[in-house]
Amino acid sequence: FVVEPGDVRVRYGGEQTVWVRGADPDLSAALRWRRAGGTWQSAALLPAGAEGVHHFRLRNLLDDVEYQVQVGNRRSPSYRIGVWVPPEVEGVALRYRYPDYLGLAPRAVEDGGHITAPEGSAVELHVAVNKELERAELVLESGDRLALRQSAEHLWTVQFPLQRDDFYRIELRDKEGNDNEMPTRYRIVAALDEPPVLKVRFPRGDDEATALEEIAFSFVVSDDYGLRSHGLEYAIAGREKVRLTLGAEGVKETERQGEYLLALEELGLRAGDLLTWTLWAEDYKPSRSAY
Numbered sequence: 562f563v564v565e566p567g568d569v570r571v572r573y574g575g576e577q578t579v580w581v582r583g584a585d586p587d588l589s590a591a592l593r594w595r596r597a598g599g600t601w602q603s604a605a606l607l608p609a610g611a612e613g614v615h616h617f618r619l620r621n622l623l624d625d626v627e628y629q630v631q632v633g634n635r636r637s638p639s640y641r642i643g644v645w646v647p648p649e650v651e652g653v654a655l656r657y658r659y660p661d662y663l664g665l666a667p668r669a670v671e672d673g674g675h676i677t678a679p680e681g682s683a684v685e686l687h688v689a690v691n692k693e694l695e696r697a698e699l700v701l702e703s704g705d706r707l708a709l710r711q712s713a714e715h716l717w718t719v720q721f722p723l724q725r726d727d728f729y730r731i732e733l734r735d736k737e738g739n740d741n742e743m744p745t746r747y748r749i750v751a752a753l754d755e756p757p758v759l760k761v762r763f764p765r766g767d768d769e770a771t772a773l774e775e776i777a778f779s780f781v782v783s784d785d786y787g788l789r790s791h792g793l794e795y796a797i798a799g800r801e802k803v804r805l806t807l808g809a810e811g812v813k814e815t816e817r818q819g820e821y822l823l824a825l826e827e828l829g830l831r832a833g834d835l836l837t838w839t840l841w842a843e844d845y846k847p848s849r850s851a852y
Contacts, residue, residue, distance in 0.1 A: 562613075564630050564637045573646045576620045581606055581630050583613050588633035592617040596624045606630070648733035648741045649691045651715075656685040662845045663754075663786050664813060678723050679786070680751040685720040687712070688731055695734045701749075702728040723751045756849060757784040757791070757842035772830040776823045784844045787813035790851075791842040793821055797828065798835045813845075 565580040584590050590606040606615035619626065619642070626642040655673035659665040660681040676684055688697060688709060697709040697717040703725070709717035727749040733741040762779040770776060782791045792806040808817050819840075830836070843851040 562630070562632050562635075562637070564640065567640050568643070569640075570643045570645050571622050573623060573644050575622055575644075576618055577622065577642055578616055578618045579606075579628060579630070580609070581615045581632070584615055584632045586613060590615050590630065590632045592628060592630055593636075594619065594626050594628035596626055603631075645737065645739060646692060647739050648694055648735040650688055650731050650733065650741065650745065651691050652689040653731070653747075654687040654689075656687070658683040658685075662847055664845070665786075674745065675748045675750075676723065676729075677748075677750040677752060679754055680723055680725070682723045683720060684723050685718065688717045688719075690715050690717065690733060693736055695736050695738070697734075698732045700730050700732050723749070725749075725751050754844070754846050755785050757782055757788060757844050759791075759840045759842055761840065770825060772832070773826050776825065778819070778821045778823065778838075778840075780819045780840055781816065782808075782819060782840070782842045783816040784842065785815065787815055787845060788817055789843045789845050791817060791819060791840070793823075793838060794841055795823070795836055795838040797830070804841075 562584040563582045565582070566577075569577060571577050579592055581590060584606075591603050592606055593601050593603045595601045604617055606617050608614070609616045619628075622642060622644050625644050627639050628642065629639045630637040652672065653674045655670040655676065657668045657670075657678050659667070659679055663679060678684060686699065686709075690697070692715070694711070694717070697711075699707040699709060699719050699721070701707070707719050707721055709719040709731075712718040729747050729749060730744040731741075732744055760781045760783075762781070764776060764778070778793060782788060788808070789810055790806055791808045792804065794802055794804045796802040805821070807819055807821055825836075828836075841851045843849075
């Protein structure tokens, strides 16, 4: 009689059917098997429909199994079902280092995966895996592939600059040449450092005033990562602009309330003079001028 498949490899948790062909139908047929270091178990082989063909299915294989078939008084050689475990990502920890100008402390996310940080940040991934690997790569959907280096047993690391929104996955290959199955798709968000936002409470729109009046200004200025300074700029037709700083560097605030009283009497205005004004604010981004 013939036993199939003989020696074989099966994924962890999978199943394997053992087939026996050419067995004498008048003799009893049984499958004997044992896990490594275990005791032998046996079960009758089941007829498969075709004459002389029997089978038995071993389910939920978690360990290597040795098996053989007995028909009557005859036994086949022993065969081996080797159980293999695919490489898997067991966890992703993130380390963020932000651009110096933001003045933010480094941040660690132990149970991470999705990446969100200001553009220009340095991101370091520490990828925990379940077994020894031949290689590990971070694959960006935009096309780049970054090799991870092994930093400890079952731990692989890579660092890269955060430049744009993207998606990534971690591809693994173990020492036996097996790849990880259906790697998780993670999101990358490079948060823009937006310019400051100014909201004027009053005055609202164009207006007329006498040369002796005082114009009250009230406003709110904010920035996502902190304000450097802010102020008021005004100009009278035919004269140089005047730029006033109303709030300078100090505590790095993300929002400030501003008020200022402009005394027109001190400006030497005459009837018909036109005064224009604007508010300005500056954050810490080196490549951006006051807004």
